[in-house]
Structures are given as structure tokens and as C-alpha cells.
Amino acid sequence: QKEVEQNSGPLSVPEGAIASLNCTYSDRVSQSFFWYRQYSGKSPELIMSIYSNGDKEDGRFTAQLNKASQYVSLLIRDSQPSDSATYLCAVNRPLAGGYQKVTFGTGTKLQVIP
């Protein structure tokens, strides 16, 4: 079982719709969860972080975390063609000495159709 799993997609949604991206993780001691957006040929850009169960909203983006189900999701409302990118889920788990190990999923490619 992979530490962090995402559906590779592509996920195609029409402009203006809600895009729902999902991620599951295997290590129950994971503490922090991140979503990065990566445009083709570019480096990942942090868009959301979430640390506790529930929802966290930032503009058109909402991150949802359910630690019991080991599931984190990203909702993008009013999807725009500029949202077309690959979205990487990243999960931190603690190591000795207060350090963290972060594991990235392989990403979900989102296509927003005008």
C-alpha cells in the first residue's frame, strides 16, 4: 500500500463547476496535510494546509480532513481554466527529534473545460 494515494486522473470538470480531489494516506500518526498545485513544467506551489479534522476554506479552495478515515480532500469551487494543473497531496508524519517526514502523492491532473 502506498503511503499517499491519489487518483492520477485526468479529472475533467466544466468551467464554473466544483472540482473534488481526493487523497488517502496509510500512516495513522500523520499530523499535517498539504495540497500543492503544479503547472506543467513548473515547480509545486503550496495552496492549502490543514492540521485538524474538518474543513478549512481559503477563497475558492476548501480542504477537508478526516483522520479516522485517513482521508483528505480539496474542493475547488467555480473552477476556472487557470485551475488546470496537477494537484499533489503531501502528508507529514513525525520523526525523532521533532523533525517531520513528508511524503507526496503522485498527483491528480485536473482539466477545467471552458
Add this chain to the structure above:
Amino acid sequence: DGGITQSPKYLFRKEGQNVTLSCEQNLNHDAMYWYRQDPGQGLRLIYYSQIVNDFQKGDIAEGYSVSREKKESFPLTVTSAQKNPTAFYLCASSTDRGPQETQYFGPGTRLLVL
């Protein structure tokens, strides 16, 4: 401007040649990381450094070497022992230790073999 810089943007390696990728940050971050990204794959950790003059192997360190002589700099050398070096190389640095440690990425270096 605060941020992470990587150079060069593109790098070409000849057979049997060692090449060095530069990574500099002025964010005053203690920790720095090198990842490799291949098409359709997630980010794989090569090396990381939590503090100056100390670094640790990641998941795929064979054929690579690093140094951390200054807080701001974490260069990666791709040696001739790395038989399949063609990839997108990403440097990251992170905020303070702890559960909310967050990684930020430089723009990346694309390495190609001649």
C-alpha cells in the same frame, strides 16, 4: 525578494560527467531538501539537511552527493554513478520543526543527458 533560487534552469550532462545543481534560499530556513520528479511519478527524496554541516540520505541517494556548508546553500552533485539522471530536480526548504513544518519549492532544474 525572499525565496528559493535554483540554477541552471536546464542542464545537460555528458556520459561519465559529474554535474552540480545549485540551490540557494534567503528565507532563513534551517531545513533544505532535494527531490527528483520523473514523468507521471511523485516527488522522491534524494537528500535532506536539517542543519548546517549535517545531511541525511533520502529514499534514492545512490549516485548523488550534497554539501551544506552554509545555511543558505544546498548544492546537489549528480555523479557519473547515477545511470538514469534525466529528471526534474526540485529543491525545497522548510519552516520551523514541528507538526506544521511546511516545505516551499524552488523553480527546479531540468537535467538532460546528451
